[in-house]
Amino acid sequence: MSMSSEEMISTCLEHTMFSWAASGTVSPLPIARAQGVYLYTPEGQKILDFNSQLMSVNVGHSHPKIVEAIKQAADGLIYVYPGAATEARARLSKRLAQLCPGDIDCFFFTLGGAESNENAIKAARLYTGRPKILSSYRSYHGATNACMQLTGDPRRIHNEPGGPGYVHVMPPWPYDYSFGADEDQITANHLRYLDEVIMYEGPDQIAAMFVETVVGTNGILPPPRGWMQGLRALLDKHGILLVCDEVMCGWGRTGKLFAVEHYGVVPDILTMAKGLTSSTVPLGAMGVRRAIADHFREHVFWGGLTYNAHAFACSIALAAVDVLVDEGMVDNAAKLEPVMRSEMDRLRDKHPSVRGGRCIGLFGMIDIQRNAAGDSIAPYDGTHPAMQRLAAFFRDEGLFTFVRWGSFMCNPPLCITEAQLREGFEIIDRGLDITDEAFEG
Structure with a gap:
């Protein structure tokens, strides 16, 4: 007999721990099934998934082609040790080599994004013989020990001290960013600053710089114009x-x-997970350019995982990639970007508490202000009662997304229709009356 919502919640709270939370303070969302862009509670409440869970269910929930691939894969080879060659491993790596930018054509498979970044740290240090790693304060790279040190947001602080060699730099956009600013000047200033940091840290000591091509949970921030190209040239110089x-x-x-395709840049290492399988099974990958791959043909790569290149997971990733590409979901994200932007602009014009929103594809965020000066309604790493009420309203009205500090996410599955997208913004529209009440004028 299936559990009720109450039974699910009470049992999970009693016997499991929850991420980034004191378990006694959380109120988990009970989910019995999911289909397309919707989640369903055991009692049948329909919830629009406006964040693709952890920005990861890119093709939508329970896609029939992926479900069928899972069934077929279960009848085939499920697991062998990482030293084996399998058809799934061969086919997926070949497919990724065709799809990834430039000459990134060799892959180390992991179980998720943090493991991908963890192994990228190892690869960069082993390849260059240098110890230091640069990353931004405005970043998140994963919850393993090393990746917590890469990460710049407040979650890092509670996982310190970590290992040596991690150097954080200011991001190109100031914390109190303004998209009306002169992007060319911001880019020039930041690259000059970064070159100076490299000088102080010793260019011959720095193995790599890690960047989120588009900053995720810390702002949904595409880089300012010309920055990625300038960064590529600066790092190449050193x-x-x-x-x-x-x-x-x-x-x-x-x-x-x-995302790098927006900027015409080929990184030396590209890390991925989440959308690789649309979160149907755990899988991540570190992709490297040919020169790095050739280096590790002659030198040991000192990294290993029991589930590296897991046969079952590789089979499902192939199906998920095919669905994403063949069903035009990437194009759909591009097509619906102006719809999302127009909805964000409409809300800004209607609600005094909306400072503004931004998106690239279906990767978006809306910021809430407490006054006409544009001050955030909540401090950095803090909250506000109105934001807590807004989060509760979304949940009660059947909209799943993340409310964080003074902002909230707009990252639906890439299969979403225009009508479903506007359905989400209609709920948001009604909820923003709550933050308007807290607007100080």
Whole structure:
């Protein structure tokens, strides 16, 4: 007999721990099934998934072609040790080599984004012989120990101290960013600053710089104009590798298969997960350019995982990639970007508490202000009662998304229709009356 919502919640709270939370304070959402862009509670409440769960269910829930692939894969080879060659491993790596930018054509398979970044740290250090890694304060790269040190957001602080060699730099956009600013000047200033940091840290000591091609949970921030191209040139000047973390922004989320395609840049290492399988099974990958792959043909790569290149997971990834590409979901994300932007603009014009919104593809965020000066309604790493009420309203009205600090996410599955997208913004529209009440004028 299936559990009720109450039974699910009470049992999970009693016997499991929850991410980034004191378990005694959480109120988990009970989900019995999911289909397309909707989730359903055991009692049948329909919830629009406006965040693709963790920005990861890119093709939507329970896609029939992926479900069928799972059934077929279960009748085939499920697991062998990582030293074996399998058809699924061969086919997936060949497919990724065809799809990834430039000469990124060799892959180390993991079980998720953090493991992909963890192994990218190892690969960069082993390849260059250098110890230091640069990353941005405005970033998130995963919850393993090393990736927590890469990460710049407040979650890092509670996981310190970590290992040596991690250097954080300011992001190109200031925290109190303004998209009306002179992007060319912002780019020039930041690259000059970054070159100075590299000088101080010793260019011959820095293995790589990790960047989220489009910053994810810390703002949904595409880089300012020309910055990615300038960064590529700066790092090349010093022999420093560029690692693009596309765990969140890859696989169609931005309206391109990979976000770097917007900027005409090929990173030395590309990390991915989430949309690689649309979160149907755990799988991630670190993709490297040919020169790095050739290096590890002659030198040991000192990394290993029991589930590296897991045969079952590789089979499902093939199906998920085919669905994403063949059914035009990347194009759909690009097509619906102006719809999302127009909805965000409409809400800004209607609600005094809306500072503004931004999106690239179906990767979006809306910021809430407490006054006409544009001050955020909540401090950095903080909250506000109105934001808590807004989150509760979304949940009660059947909209799933993340409310964080003074902002909330707009990242639906890439299969969403225009009507479903507007359905989500209609709920948001009604909810923003709550934050308008807290607007100070």
